[in-house]
Amino acid sequence: MRSFRFRPIPFAATLALVVLGVALGNWQGRRAAEKLAVAHKLAAMSAMAPLELAPSADGASLAYRRVKLTGQFVAGWPVALNNRPLDGRAGVVLVMPFRLEGSALHVLVARGWLPRNQADVNQLPPFATPPGTLTIEGVVKPTLGHLMQLGEPAPLKPGAIVQNIDAGAFAAASGLQVAPYFVEQTGDSGDGLARNWPAPALGVEKHQGYQFQWYALAVMAALFFIVTGFRRGTDPDQ
Template sequence: MRIRFRFRAIPFVATVLLVALGIALGQWQDRRAAGKIAMQEQLAARAQEAPLLLGPQPVAAPTFQRVRVRGSFVQDWPVFLDNRPQGGRAGFYLLMPLRIAGSDLHVLVARGWLPRHAGEYGRLPPFDTPAGEVTLEGVAKESMGKVMQLGTPTPLAPKSIVQNVSVGQFAASSGLKLQPFFIEQTDPARPGEQLVRDWPAPALGADKHKGYAFQWYALALMALLFFVITGFRRGSKQND
């Protein structure tokens, strides 16, 4: 008795296609992971740069760049972004427009996190807002992230509790002229503000893409091994 390999055309073609597909998709995921790693390195470099000073002129969104601005909060336009848990507790992000000093231009500032009262959805948490002009620092972001929208969105108005909001939506509802980005304020909270500024790091997902790449490469390898192993069979010399 001896073991010999039997070549079969259809399984061979199917194996070649699966191996090619697995390698191609694995390489694609590797490239996506490399792009995310490069972005992480870029964000780390930006965090070490001096903050960009915002003035009365509109600027392009300096995504994830540190910024500094002086101005006064529009105290009658707070908005609460819902479904923003922190430390296992339900809560809101407090969003308020800041009028940039010496101009009619504003920028939306995410001032921090506030806890929600248990069992009282409509009850807003207390917070203080500094009067007059203040100087603050933070990180510029194109959006505050999106969460699942349940039901019809609430019309945007002062003291609204909303799931998501965009700069354009806020500008249309408030009539304010806005910079095209948000600022996540990073200054230490002042006495009485009752705000938590422990912002989540941006999740770029490089490890996720590495995991996907491994799965595609594993698929290619398994297809090849299956073809080779199932191609061998036992036979006798008389059958040769």
């Protein structure tokens, strides 16, 4: 015969683990819900017609908004973001300033992906830049991502291949007036660049996984207390 023996100290420890597991599981669930809401907002924004980007536009309020830019590329200031593979191929992302028509403001545009220059990895691969005034489409981004920087970053100069890029640093190096945001070009301007931009990594699945783990900890702690509380015999002091 089995009887249950209540033990105050193990019960207190179990109760603490259950409360902790449920609380942290709920928190991870809220984080997942918040990021799902962001994902739905981004999907809704991507379905909206592109907005004409004005020089006075607030980049923070336009984050992830589809926009149209009219102006011209500054062909003398191309730079590239290194270590940006695409479909298993090594390559770079070409970034160039785009001067908005009727303004001195420049927007750093991620034009697209290029395969690495096999002849000289320290040189930009060949690419074409449409001349004159044109209208392009893209998505406003607060950053173009950030990769771990090993050692000193390469100095910003025309044709530089760098790991990361900052709008303020680019403005200081180029002497151009640069907006504090970026645009990932999506429309085709006849240059042959690849533009398979990855979707923003929101980490919803990570939070859902952590939520399951914390709930599982709470359940296992409760089950362990119950199972180990039963023992053979009718004498609870045995």
